[in-house]
Amino acid sequence: MNPILLSHWLPICDRAGLAYIPAIFGPEVRIDEIFRFLEGLGDTPTLDRAYAWLRQYYQPRSTMWRWDCCSTEMLKATMAESYPTALPLLEFDLDEPRFMSVLEELERSLRGVTPTQQPTVSVLVRPWVNAKVEASYPVEFRAFTFPSGIAVSSYYTRRPLPASYEETAIQVRNLTEKLAAYTPLPSFSADFLLTEDGNLLFLEGGLGFTREGLVNSCCFSGEPKPGAIALSYQR
Numbered sequence: 001m002n003p004i005l006l007s008h009w010l011p012i013c014d015r016a017g018l019a020y021i022p023a024i025f026g027p028e029v030r031i032d033e034i035f036r037f038l039e040g041l042g043d044t045p046t047l048d049r050a051y052a053w054l055r056q057y058y059q060p061r062s063t064m065w066r067w068d069c070c071s072t073e074m075l076k077a078t079m080a081e082s083y084p085t086a087l088p089l090l091e092f093d094l095d096e097p098r099f100m101s102v103l104e105e106l107e108r109s110l111r112g113v114t115p116t117q118q119p120t121v122s123v124l125v126r127p128w129v130n131a132k133v134e135a136s137y138p139v140e141f142r143a144f145t146f147p148s149g150i151a152v153s154s155y156y157t158r159r160p161l162p163a164s165y166e167e168t169a170i171q172v173r174n175l176t177e178k179l180a181a182y183t184p185l186p187s188f189s190a191d192f193l194l195t196e197d198g199n200l201l202f203l204e205g206g207l208g209f210t211r212e213g214l215v216n217s218c219c220f221s222g223e224p225k226p227g228a229i230a231l232s233y234q235r
Contacts, residue, residue: 001183001184001185002106002109002110002113003185003188003189003205003206003207003208004069004070004102004105004106004109004206004207005068005069005106005121006023006066006068006069006124006204006205007023007025007068007122007124008205009202009204009205010022010023012179012182012183012205013179013202015182016178016179016181016182017178018175018178018179018202019199019200019201019202020201020202020203021126021127021129021193021201021202021203022126022127023124023125023126024057024124024125024126025068025122025123025124026050026053026054026057026122026123026124026125027046027049027050027053027122027123028046028050028120028121028122029046029047029049029050029120029121029122029123030046030047030118030119030120031103031106031107031110031118031119031120031121032118032119033045033046033047034047034094034103034121037094038094038095046120050122050123051092053123054092054123054125057125058090058125059125060087060089060090061087062087062127062128063125063126063127063128064087064090064125064126064128065090065123065124065125065126066123066124066126067099067121067122067123067124068121068122068123068124069102069103069106069121070098070099070102071204072090072091072093072096072099073093073096073097073098073099074088074090074091074093075088075090076098079137079138080156080158082136082137083131083133083136083137083138087128101214102214103121105207105214106119106121107119129193129195129201130195130196131193131194131195131196132194132195132196132198133196134159134161134162134165135159135160136159137156137158137159138156138193138194139154139161139165139168139193139194140154140155140156140191140192140193140194140203141153141154141155141168141169141172141191141192141194142155142189142190142191142192142216142218143172143173143175143176143189143190143191143192144187144189144208144209144215144217144220144224144226145176145180145185145186145187145188145189145190145208146186146187146208146209146224146226147186147187148226149226149227150173150176150177150180150226150227151220151224151225151226151227151228151229151230152169152170152172152173152176152228152229152230153217153218153219153220153224153229153230154169154218154219154230154231154232155191155218156218157218157219157233160231160232160233161231161232162231163231165231166229166231168194168200169229169231170229171200172192172200173229175190175192175200175202176190179202179205185208186208187208187209188205188206188207188208189205189206189207189208189209189215190202190204190205190206191203191204191205191206209223209224211223218230219231219232219233219234220234221233221234221235
């Protein structure tokens, strides 16, 4: 299992009985083509097919698009400012530093599994699900699993959550325990969205936390402590 890929997480959610935001997966793109495109070198047929697919299936007024390995920087930047009153238009912009970092990590992991094949990553679309909003930000949580337990944090450091959300954070921990029972991973992260009607939905999974890794510790100022819950930034 590759924890970077959403396509690997959704079947695990099915087995664990977790509700999640569904996805329609599109064409696979060769990772070397993405790098070539950014350097202006050669043809990019798989990238062209993915772009054509998105023009057909991505509906900005009702869906969002992302890569299998991560969402777009535009979406993250929009949500970091506050919950949008209208769905953001997500451009097909490849020149994003975070996307490049995740792509390089994905390429390394895929080459380790299938060294004779060209690593690829697919595009996908998901329906836009309205979130519960607290102080202008959506209510989202990130769980960090360790062999010794699970830590849960509010996703947005700019907006402290009231103490009343501790019960929801405990639900996130319980859902993550179910997820962990169906993965071979000793450590991973998992993000959840609280919908406006009060349901927790799995958003995506990722690598486990390491100090120099790609996974942000959110409201934990250092390494998340198993068993801890952080509803606001801990200095």
